Amino acid sequence: MEAGPMSASKPLARRPTIYDVAKLAGVSPSLVSLVLQNPGKVSDKRRDAVRTAITELGYRPSRAATTLASSRTKSIGLVIDDYRNVWFVDLLRGLESVLAEHGYQVTLADSRPGENRIKEAADGLLAMHVDGLVIAAEPGATVLSGTEVPTVVAGWRNGVPDDADLITNDDDGGGAMAAVHLLDLGHRRIGHLSGSGGAAAHRRAGFDARLRQSGVKPLIVGEEGGTTEEDGYASACWLLDHHPDITAIFAANDTMALGAFGAIKARGLVAPSDISVMGYDNSALAKSRYLELTSVDNRSDVVGMGVAQSLLARIQGSTVGAQRKLIQPALVVRRTTAAPRS
Incomplete structure (x- = not known):
């Protein structure tokens, strides 16, 4: 038979145990263990009572004991x-x-x-x-x-x-989404900073296919490279030096887009008045008030x-x-x- 709930009128002078939690919550120690390991099998009322007791006592379960008990x-x-x-x-x-x-x-x-x-x-x-x-x-x-x-x-x-x-994330669809956005703005000379990873390959494929459907051939660099800020800077430098007439750059991720900004600034250009830039991931970089980067949210x-x-x-x-x-x-x-x- 389970005991009724008690009141913790003063903090314990020692580290609380699972038995203290059970006593305060008015349940058995085995039920406390069940809440810790598989809370979905416990009623809302009892689960809330156990969690309230854990919070009040400052109880921290022993992961070693949990591992021994559950083999996980x-x-x-x-x-x-x-x-x-x-x-x-x-x-x-x-x-x-x-x-x-x-x-x-x-x-x-x-x-x-x-x-x-x-x-x-x-x-x-x-x-x-x-x-x-x-x-x-x-x-x-x-x-x-x-x-x-x-x-x-x-x-x-x-x-x-x-x-x-x-x-x-549907990276092929996201790449196509980026292409449509730039096309709708009126861009036709468009560069893409890519990389060797699987996600970059799918973003590249979707972007390339959608542009070609509209009769636009993208200028793609970095297919065999990395996707860091430095990779983005190097690829953007090559792109801007060899194709100075481009009006937009789509980077495989927001970090590469940050590198592209560096390359644009080094050439005395400004985004977006001289060249538009967009990334992928909608990371904290893209959301920053300083950058306010257009990006595809990979959710x-x-x-x-x-x-x-x-x-x-x-x-x-x-x-x-x-x-x-x-x-x-x-x-x-x-x-x-x-x-x-x-």
Whole structure:
């Protein structure tokens, strides 16, 4: 028989335990454990009572004890390939918004580009006995071969494992969206700063196809390169020096667009009066009041939520076969694009 709720009239002189939480909430210790591990199986009233007691007591569950009790670490590994590209911030927020409700924490590993580095990062997380992996980097065809934990890939990647779920923005559609925006403004001499990754390839393909449908041939640079700010600067410099008559630049991501601004400024030009610039990801850079960059929103937070839901389904064994899900992008127009100067 469960005891009735008590009042914590004064703080405990020691670290509170699960038994203290149970006593204050008027429930059994096993029910407190269930709230911590699988809150969806507990009624709203009891779950709220337990959470109120946890907050009042300042109780912090022992992850080691939880792991021993459930044979799970309640942790998810996330591999990214570049901390400098801030697109992953919204992805992480979306992931955590879903996973936290189920008691999971996310452990982040930055692999930097290169198949071996990505494998090292993934192996390091697997050595921590994570319950699942999220790959937001280029995994390569064999990087994850033999991986036994549930795995979901976030965003278009080269060499996505056949047995992994893929949750991604519709980058082909987003590239086409960027093309339509610039065409509608009246641009016909348009440059594109691209990269070698899977997402960049899909954005490039959508952009190229839509422009060609309108009889416009895009000037594309950087297909085999990286997608950092420095890569964007170098590609934009080449483009502006070899094709000084271009009136607009579309960058594969907001970070590359920032590099393009540097190249434009170095040549005494101004955006958008001399040349329009737009990016992709709608990251914090694009949203800053200083830049106010026109960008395609890849809705990384929604992708992150979808990744988390897919991963939880795999952990619980409720999916069969690899899943593929596309998230529709959205155009966000700001001050860096305008009609070309006549």
